[in-house]
Amino acid sequence: MKTLRPTSFDVAERAGVSQSTVSRALRGSPGVNAETRARVSAAARELGYVVDRHASSLRLKSSETIALVTICRPGEDRSAINPFYFALLGSIAAATSARGFNLLVSFQENADNFRADFVASGLADAMIVIGTTSNRAAWKYFADAQASGLDFVCWGSPGSPFHWMRSENDIGGQLAAEHFVATGRRRIAFVGPAQSPQRQFDERRDGFTAALGLHGLTPVVAEPPAAADRHAQGVAAVQALLAAHPETNAIFAASDMLALGVLQGLKDAGRRVPDDVALIGFDGIRAGTLADPALTTLEPDLDAAGEALVAMALEDDEHTRSGTRIPVHLVVRGTA
């Protein structure tokens, strides 16, 4: 069905001007006669002419597109990807489109499809990497890519040399702690991976622990066992936690998927939420609002995150490329 596309020469002929004038008129270059410009626009419209982006990008050495890589768990199917990353993808898409840029997306999970050369091939002007930190091979690949000069910015902090962006995790942990204390909880636990390459989890725990410390409280830290995904980890973690610390009456989970698993595990164990045990998650994913009771959570400002990631990716100034933090706020719903 591919019909022959018209070129700027066709438009030029129809408008009775030179090809260079067509280009200038259509790009909005200054110094083109208004009448000429109108004639060219009309001709272009009549022919259904659209500028060839490859020719244009080749000439301009800029593609006005951002490449977004999402790291997945090997073997995981697409509908099992943590919805937080889909939401982040959506907000990155919004920020990208607000600048008139295109967004190239790539889901990567193993050596078969690891790829970091989007900028090197000219396909994109900058690259953003998000997704699970549990895929060590993937992050190793991107660390090597970075070392060999392929630059990018990423969400979280799966490796030290990266340009990263994170949530205000310490503040989030602190807000969770204060909410528990204010609502009279004293036997408190934190559920989340320790030593995760995802430094964000540590930050949430540390902020939580520090704030609790101010009240003379120390949380039990329950590290989830390995499992298929965060939800399954949450279920398993809470079983172990309740066995060792049956008196627990408040749990802060390092992420919403983990929290949803914890909620499931709590119900399985016959604990009422929030009556017996209060629960707070982190991420603000949609599924949390669908849970019963709805999940209380720390919600990062995703619009800000998308905008900041795109801005950071496009910016060449090293100074702005590290340490940016995205604000979070506590959304009180049913579980705490």
Added chain:
Amino acid sequence: MKTLRPTSFDVAERAGVSQSTVSRALRGSPGVNAETRARVSAAARELGYVVDRHASSLRLKSSETIALVTICRPGEDRSAINPFYFALLGSIAAATSARGFNLLVSFQENADNFRADFVASGLADAMIVIGTTSNRAAWKYFADAQASGLDFVCWGSPGSPFHWMRSENDIGGQLAAEHFVATGRRRIAFVGPAQSPQRQFDERRDGFTAALGLHGLTPVVAEPPAAADRHAQGVAAVQALLAAHPETNAIFAASDMLALGVLQGLKDAGRRVPDDVALIGFDGIRAGTLADPALTTLEPDLDAAGEALVAMALEDDEHTRSGTRIPVHLVVRGTA
């Protein structure tokens, strides 16, 4: 930070061959001496050379990329997008990457960002359109685009002249009906929009109604009132349904998000699920597995859907471009 990228001429110089030989060697063209090819590959690797995709695409008149447009509700933020579309996006990405193609994504919601010229500009070889049918303005825009020669394939059937792909909705409706009958339900309702541009809803209802008819049963059809999203519609629909037909003991909802709203509404009304009322949804979204009880649903084979959409988009043969159906199967979980 953009360092000067090496070109094929640089590689040629380093390998001591002509630029044409570099191109042939790197593309894997036949008739290149093995030793020469190795020398060129080594030189390319040493220089960190990557083929410029714009130059290549310009020359080849093919970009090996698919454009995927997702229609959103105006004003909806990205984390509120129906997860079914994110899952579909993921499976399209998988099918795309399996062919070595790139995926360009674009979320569109209003006249500010409507765009259908991805193929016309050479950016993509084909376009796929998915997303909510509730955005009439968007589908009007794409209908016009189609009429003016901008071709694409889409999920569902928001308009008649489109190349579309759908689930086996009638079979899904039939499976739901048979499950209810087999488990002894007789006072049955269907919750879903009638006259929706989303013909798939009608097909599900019709398959359901027809199969029930074989058992001498007729479902009550409850049309959800307008609301912010499908979930809110489900909540509202079930309230009205129970008021008019309190005896209802089984509900088939046209989509999972609707079903999750129905589940919420049922709980709010004090009905036990599945004891008092059984519930079946459609889509197989992840959030359904997280519900309490977990949602029984009709799940389309998304891998097949992604693969078929990409194949259909790339295929020029008109015959294969309409009427393809994706198989669905009943996943029995807690609600029915």
Added chain:
DNA sequence: CTGAAAGCGCTTACAG
């Protein structure tokens, strides 16, 4: 304000 021409970095038909 407009045109003729160079050149972005490839791929491949044409010679050899």
Added chain:
DNA sequence: CTGAAAGCGCTTACAG
């Protein structure tokens, strides 16, 4: 098997 050259469709410095 390899090289010199044309050309994909633009943008823009250079002339006028």
